[in-house]
Amino acid sequence: MAASTSPSSAPTAVAPSASPDNAPQPLTPDQLNAATTTVVTTPGAEPVLSPPGGPQTAVSPATAAAWQSNKKVLALWTNNADRNGYAYVDGVGWKRLATNSDSVHEALLTLASSGRLAGSITYPEAADGLVHEIYLW
Helix, strand or coil: CCEEECCCCCEEECCCCCCCCCCCCCCCHHHHHHHHCCCCCCCCCCCCCCCCCCCCCCCCCCCCCCEEEEEEEEEEEECCCCCCEEEEECCCEEEEECCCCHHHHHHHHHHHHHHHHHCEEEEECCCCCCECCCEEC
């Protein structure tokens, strides 16, 4: 593809010139691969990217009774699946919010969002790895 410059001198893509008889052109291997590759999304999948800001490396809790105190929520993630929200906790990593009920999940997501905006949160590590309660002040 050729590139031309606009008045702002930013490069813009220009369509390739058509063949003289306007006949269809064969696809390149890259175009064929892009056209035939199926993208599959899995409801309930967990986030795969870390938020910006230099988060610490994730660590596993030593026991199920450990508390995570004064932690910052760096990001929130959810998708179109029911009760599938996560909070990225600095120094811990992605933590899934409890899935007991819609109201519990929404309340925890609201608290995590408030913690992201206002400061830090404290929560106990549960044996199932989910966040079931959040303390925020």
